[in-house]
Amino acid sequence: MPRSIHVHPDYRIDVATALERNGFLTQGDLAAHLEIALCTVSNFCRGVNVSIAKFEAICEALALDKKQIIQPKSVQNLVDPSLPLASTATDPIEFFAYDRAWVGRSTLISGLSDRLQKSCRLLFLTGMAGIGKTALAERLMIEFQDRSLLRENFDNQEQAIDFGSVAARLLEKCGQIVTPDDRQDVRQLTARLVHYLQNNRCLLAIDSLEEVLQGDEQEGWSQFKDEGFLLFFQQVLASDQCQSRIIVTSQELPVQLLEFGTRYQNFWFNQPLTGLSEAEQIALFEQTGLDASPTVEGSSYLLRIGRAYEGHPLALRVIVGEIGSRPFYGNVLAYWNRYGSEVEEVERAIAAAQAGERIGADDKWRLDRFTAALRRNVQKRLEQTFERLRHDAKYAYLLLCEASVYRCAVPEDWWLSHLDYWDCPIAVQQAALDGLKDRFLVEAVVEQDQYLLRQHNLIRSVSLSHLKKLDLLE
Incomplete structure (x- = not known):
């Protein structure tokens, strides 16, 4: 049943x-x-x-x-009233992130689908945690249901993620026999997997590639922990032909791919993701049962929440879920009366920045954690990102925390000046900033013909909380 x-x-x-x-x-x-x-x-x-x-x-x-x-x-x-209830249609494929509340990105879906239908063999979907990478990858799967689906989720802590183990699992999913002796020869496993993908119409989806990347200021950022992954992607791109397509989600873009990928620009593409537009935010509210019509009381508060979160899909989904559940049951005004001050704190800081008050080290932003649901679903994932950064790239972590004092976009040298306090060499300073860019933790914008840097409001909320703990690192 x-x-x-x-x-x-x-x-x-x-x-x-x-x-x-x-x-x-x-x-x-x-x-x-x-x-x-x-x-x-x-x-x-x-x-x-x-x-x-x-x-x-x-x-x-x-x-x-x-x-x-x-x-x-x-x-x-x-209809026989004595019969049990039954579905009139086949239940949809179970996805990790994509569901019927999905909205927006229609132009992006069309463009990326077209690329994959043509020559693009390897598509990267990149961006900060919770920005919708996995959901978009799963939405794209629907466009390619004529292909055999293969999936690997590197966020699954219960399975090995060295390349030999990954290649063996994928081959077995393809119906190939992999003996214990085969598992000892990673190069042969790689060749077999690439050959299978070349000659069969598969869609391979790899989630959370950042889990197999590492790096530091000395050796370089976002390098594969296991060189087998690098060899695999190189062989896929260098092949004379490849019938399969690969979609990868990651919070980091592998630097090695950027280095050798320039020779195969027709065969791979990186799509950075940003938040939902205001129109998409309204569609999300409507799709999840909240009325965002201009004439409805409370709709303006929904839009203010959306702007404060810069359209971050995960955070907005968590919030609309809270509004729709106990004790609010869809009462937007009641939710705002309880938590609206958190959004107003952000709005005041942004207004102050526009008035010339760019520095706000004492701002009390809590966009990632002002409810239990946000702490479970948003803060937890962002904290994992910060912990990886702190562990792998100390100066990049320090730079992100120090630069959280800025309420708005500022020149790059303003950011880098904060590392002088930490006696960071000039060459390492630029490497630290590059590390943040590779991880999509800093956004570059152009305002009044000036190249400036800023932090997403959610990232700044976490950075500010970490800034207050930096004394423990001295």
Whole structure:
């Protein structure tokens, strides 16, 4: 029996009528009555799959026939009320990040799909934690369902991520026999894997490549821990032909790929990701059951939240989930009255910067952690990024923390001047800054014909908290 079902499209109008007939003025009222998430009610009303238990509870509250409304009206008389609920369609492929709340990036999807359909063999999706790399990769998978899907997630701590182990797993997923002796010959495994990808239409998705990268100020940034990965990517790009396509997500772009990849520019492409546009943010709010129409009370607060987070998809998904659940049940104004001061703190600092007050070392930004859900889902992932940086690149870490004093974009030499205090050699200073750029922890912008650097608001929230701990490193 399926775990989730949905209202048939023929009955969506009946559902809307049932809401009003049973005294629920909004979907939020029904969510509060049943003490379930607003997004669940919204999904029910839009014909999106919800769990059977929630489906039955909503049907009971709306006095709807739970067996009837999952069938087309043309066959409603054929429904046997004694039969258990069943899905009318095959459940979708299970993804890690992509779901029906996905919005936006349509132009990007079209462009990247076109590249992969043509000559691009290797596509990198890069950006800060939570920016939507995995979800976009999974959305692209839908465009290539005619290919055999292979997946490797390097964030999975339960499996080995040396290249020999990865190559062996992939070959086995392809139905190839890998003996214990085969596992000892990594070059042969590489050749077999590349040969298979050359001659078969596969889509290989590799998630969290940053987990197999390392580096420091002396040896260089974002180098592969295992040279087998470098050899693999080189062979894929250098092949005369390759029927397969590879999509890689990473918080860092391998420097070695930049070095040898210039010879194969038609065969690989890097797509850095940024936050959702305001229009995409509104679509996200609407898709998850929140009304962001200009005439609706509270919609302006949603837009202010979106601007403060610069459209960061993960953070916004966490927040709309909180708004739609206990105790708010879709009441945006109540959520703002509870947590709006956190956003106002950011707005005041930005306004001060525009007025000329660029430095704010005492700003108390907590965008990553002002609720338990944000701490679990956003702060935790960003802290992992900062910990890797602190461990692998001390001066880059110090630079990121020190530069958090700036509320806005400032010249590059303003940033670098902070490393003088730490007795950092000039050559290492530039390497530290390059390390931050490679990790997408600093953003370059051009304002009034000047090249400037800034931190994303979420990154600055974390940097400020780490800045206060720097005395422990002295």
